[in-house]
Amino acid sequence: MEDQSKQMKLNKNDIANAISTSVRELQQGIDTHCCLVAAILGENVGENNLLPLLDLCPKRSRERSLEKAIKEAIDVIEESRKAFKSKTLEALRKKLTSVLVGTD
Secondary structure, three states: OOOHHHHHHHHHHHHHHHHHHHHHHHHHHHHHHHHHHHHHHHOOOOOOHHHHHHHHHHHHHHHHHHHHHHHHHHHHHHHHHHHHHOOHHHHHHHHHHHHHHHOO
């Protein structure tokens, strides 16, 4: 019974930490949107004002995650291609590299 109680406390702590992290991320998003609205309403919109805000956008974060995943896939494909001498893996690696670089 004691182990079950201990496990329940750990689960509650994990849940509380996850909620706290989520609330912090939501607050950062709200702050970003407030800055953006203030810049637009104040007609103080310029590239210098928007770039820092764009870097905080979830899409940018997702793009960075996708880029990292593609780089990892390219590395794995390169190693596999060497081991198996596969033309298909080489073609896939080249295609992913060109997409990552933006020359597709």
